Amino acid sequence: MEDNSEKPKGISRRKFLGAAGAAGAAAATAGFAWPLLKNESTYSASSNESLGYNFRGKHQAGVTAPRMPAGLVAGLDVRVDDKRELEQLFVRLSESIELLMSGARYEDRSGGFPPADTGLNDRADGYVPPWVVLSVGDSLFDSRFGLASLKPRELQPMPKFNNDYMVKPATSHGDLSVAIGGVTHESVIHGFRQLMRSVRGSVIPKWTRSGFNSIRPDIKPGIAPGRNLMGFKDGTANPDPQSDSSMNEIVWVQPNDLQPEWALGGTYLAVRVIRMMVEFWDRTRLNEQEELIGRSRDSGAPLGMKKETDEPRFTSFESHIARANPRTSGSEENLMLRNGFNYADGLDGNDQMDQGLVFLSYQRSLEKGFITVQRRLDGEALEEYIRPLGGGFFFVLPGPGQGSDPLGASLLA
Amino acid sequence: MKSFNGPKVGGLLVALTLVFAACGSDDSSSSGSGSSTGISASELVQETDNALIEDAVDGYRAYIGEQIAAMQAETAIFADAIRAGDAEAAAAAYPISRRPWERIEPIAGLIEDIDGAVDAREDDFDGPMDPTFTGWHKLEYFLWEAGDLSEAGPFADQLEADLQTFADALPGLELPPGVLTVGAQELIEEVAAPDGKLSGEEDRYSGTDLYDFKANVEGAEALIELLSPALESADHDLLDAIEASFDELNNQLAQFGSFADGYVHYDEVTEDQRSELAATLGELAESLSMLNGTLGLE
Numbered sequence: 001m002e003d004n005s006e007k008p009k010g011i012s013r014r015k016f017l018g019a020a021g022a023a024g025a026a027a028a029t030a031g032f033a034w035p036l037l038k039n040e041s042t043y044s045a046s047s048n049e050s051l052g053y054n055f056r057g058k059h060q061a062g063v064t065a066p067r068m069p070a071g072l073v074a075g076l077d078v079r080v081d082d083k084r085e086l087e088q089l090f091v092r093l094s095e096s097i098e099l100l101m102s103g104a105r106y107e108d109r110s111g112g113f114p115p116a117d118t119g120l121n122d123r124a125d126g127y128v129p130p131w132v133v134l135s136v137g138d139s140l141f142d143s144r145f146g147l148a149s150l151k152p153r154e155l156q157p158m159p160k161f162n163n164d165y166m167v168k169p170a171t172s173h174g175d176l177s178v179a180i181g182g183v184t185h186e187s188v189i190h191g192f193r194q195l196m197r198s199v200r201g202s203v204i205p206k207w208t209r210s211g212f213n214s215i216r217p218d219i220k221p222g223i224a225p226g227r228n229l230m231g232f233k234d235g236t237a238n239p240d241p242q243s244d245s246s247m248n249e250i251v252w253v254q255p256n257d258l259q260p261e262w263a264l265g266g267t268y269l270a271v272r273v274i275r276m277m278v279e280f281w282d283r284t285r286l287n288e289q290e291e292l293i294g295r296s297r298d299s300g301a302p303l304g305m306k307k308e309t310d311e312p313r314f315t316s317f318e319s320h321i322a323r324a325n326p327r328t329s330g331s332e333e334n335l336m337l338r339n340g341f342n343y344a345d346g347l348d349g350n351d352q353m354d355q356g357l358v359f360l361s362y363q364r365s366l367e368k369g370f371i372t373v374q375r376r377l378d379g380e381a382l383e384e385y386i387r388p389l390g391g392g393f394f395f396v397l398p399g400p401g402q403g404s405d406p407l408g409a410s411l412l413a
Numbered sequence: 414m415k416s417f418n419g420p421k422v423g424g425l426l427v428a429l430t431l432v433f434a435a436c437g438s439d440d441s442s443s444s445g446s447g448s449s450t451g452i453s454a455s456e457l458v459q460e461t462d463n464a465l466i467e468d469a470v471d472g473y474r475a476y477i478g479e480q481i482a483a484m485q486a487e488t489a490i491f492a493d494a495i496r497a498g499d500a501e502a503a504a505a506a507y508p509i510s511r512r513p514w515e516r517i518e519p520i521a522g523l524i525e526d527i528d529g530a531v532d533a534r535e536d537d538f539d540g541p542m543d544p545t546f547t548g549w550h551k552l553e554y555f556l557w558e559a560g561d562l563s564e565a566g567p568f569a570d571q572l573e574a575d576l577q578t579f580a581d582a583l584p585g586l587e588l589p590p591g592v593l594t595v596g597a598q599e600l601i602e603e604v605a606a607p608d609g610k611l612s613g614e615e616d617r618y619s620g621t622d623l624y625d626f627k628a629n630v631e632g633a634e635a636l637i638e639l640l641s642p643a644l645e646s647a648d649h650d651l652l653d654a655i656e657a658s659f660d661e662l663n664n665q666l667a668q669f670g671s672f673a674d675g676y677v678h679y680d681e682v683t684e685d686q687r688s689e690l691a692a693t694l695g696e697l698a699e700s701l702s703m704l705n706g707t708l709g710l711e
Contacts, residue, residue: 079692113706201696204688
C-alpha cells in the first residue's frame, strides 16, 4: 500500500487501516474471521482505540480498499465564484474527509447546539469509519475557475453508449463526485451527511446512489467477493488491490502517461448506475442466463470449466465475460479495478423493481480501460436485461501527501 | 398537556404550545401544516442574564404586535373582497394578507389550535370541501380551484374571528429567548421543508408561494436584527455569515419579483433555480442552527 500504512507523527493510539486493516475491521464486525486480518490485531468494538484510514499519502486510500458491505456515490456541482473560493472548498472537504476517515471523535458541544456529528458513529455500536474518495469531473475544467489547461488528458463527459438511452443528465456527471465505502450503511450515511454539512451552500448534491455488498468470508484474488443482483458471482477476475505492481500497472496514472503533472498518483473513475430488469431475468431460462454471462451461475466457473478460478478459454466472444475481458494478447491493457456495489431503490413508475449495480471502475487510462471495454460490450445480448441510468467519468485526485495539503492542492497550486 | 398530540403540528409549534402557561387542552382535532423538526419543549424553557438578549425579546414582542395589527388590517381587505364576491380583489389581497402571519409563524404555535384553524391544508381533512377545513387555504381553494365564492363568505368571517382570538391571546404571552433563536431557524426550515414553500406545496392552488417564502425570510431577518447586538459580541463571524446568506437569498428572490411588483407564479421557478434557492437556504439554516448555543442558551 505504499505510504498509506504509515502512521503520521503526533497521533498516538490511533490505528490506521490499510486495505488489510479495513478488511479486518469489516470481518470482525460481520462476525467472521478474515484471512487478510492475519497481521492485524483483532478489532474489538468495545476498544477505545480509534480505528481509521490514513487520509495522508500518495493515493487516496479508498480506491484500493477491499469491497465494502455498504457504498454510496454522488455527483455534486460546486457553487463558488472563483478559484480562491474553490480552494477554500477543497480545504473544507479535505478537513471533513480526514476527520471522517481517521475515526477520531467529533468535538463535544453543549446541548444548546446541534451535535457536531450524526450520532451514527458511536463506537459502542460497532462503528468503523468509512473511506471517502473525492474526484473531479469534466465540468470543473470549464471557464469558471481557469483550470481548462489542467484537465487530465482523457477526462471527458461520459459518451452515450449503445444501450444508454435511459441515461439522463440529471443523474449523470457533476463537477465533483464522492464515493464512500463502509462496514455498515450507517457509517456511510454518517460520512455523506458530515461531508455535505461541512460544505452546505457551496456544493449542490445532484444525484446519489447507495447500496450494499454481501462479502463472502474467504475473499481473495481470483474469487468473487459476492454476487450481483442477477445472482452471478461478480468480481472474480478483479485485480488484487493490495498488489502495488498491479495497481501501478492498471490504476495509478504514471509519469509517462502524458497527464498534467499534478495528476500523478490519481486515477480515472467510471461510474455507471446499471439497472437490471430483475423480474424479466428471474423468468429467463438458466441455460440462457449462463450463456449470456459466460459462467455457471452456481459455481462461477467459466462455461465448460470446473472451478471459478479456472482461466477461461473462449471459443466464441459472445458472452459478457468474453467481451469484457477476452484474455487475448494485448487485452490485459484494458484491465481496470472494479469496486462497486449492488443497489435496490424501491419501485419505478410501472411497479417494477429498481435494482441493479452501481458500477465503479478505476483505471489509469479511460480510453484503454472502461471505454474500450464498454465498446466491446456494446450490442451484447445481455443488454436486453440491463439499462444504464446514469453515472459519469471523473478523475480521482491524487492523495494529499504527508504534509498538510488538502486534496486538490496540486491541481490548484 | 402531556398527551397533546395534535396531528401534523410542527415540532416547534408543539414545543412552544407546551411552554405556554395558558394551554390546557389536548384537543386532538387540532391540525396544521407546519414542518416537523422535533425540537423538544424543555430546550425552550430558558433564562438568560444577557441584557442584550432581554432587549431582543422586548423588541420581538413589539414586532409581534406590529405584525398582528398588519395581519388584521390586510386580512380585512381580503375578507371584504371575498364577501363582496370580488375574485380579482380577493386574489390580489390573498398573498398580501398572509405575509404578517408568515413573518411570525413560530409564534402561531403559542396559541392553541390557531395554526390548524387558519393555515391548514386540505391534506389534513376529507378533501377541500370538508366543512372543518378553514382558513386561508380554504379561501385559496374557493378562489383558484373552485372559481366560486358563493359559499366562501362564512369562511372569511371565520378567518377574521380566529385571527382576533390570536390577537387577544398575545398580550399575556411568555417569550422564552429560545423562541427567537430557534424561531429564526424554524422560519428557514419551514421554507425548505418537503411540504413547505420550496416544493410549492404551501400555496398549491394560487402559486403564490414566493410571497410566503419572502415573508418567512423577513421574519427570520427581523429576529437576527434584534439579536445582532448580542451576536456581535458572541460570534462576529457567525453574524457575518448569516447576513451574507440573507443577502444572497434576497438577491435570488429579487429575480422573481417583489411585494410591490408582485412575484411570479411558483411554477415559473425552474428546478435549477429551486436547487440554487435550496443551497442558500441550507447554508443559512446551518448558520442559524448555531445561534442558540452561541448565545449561551440551552
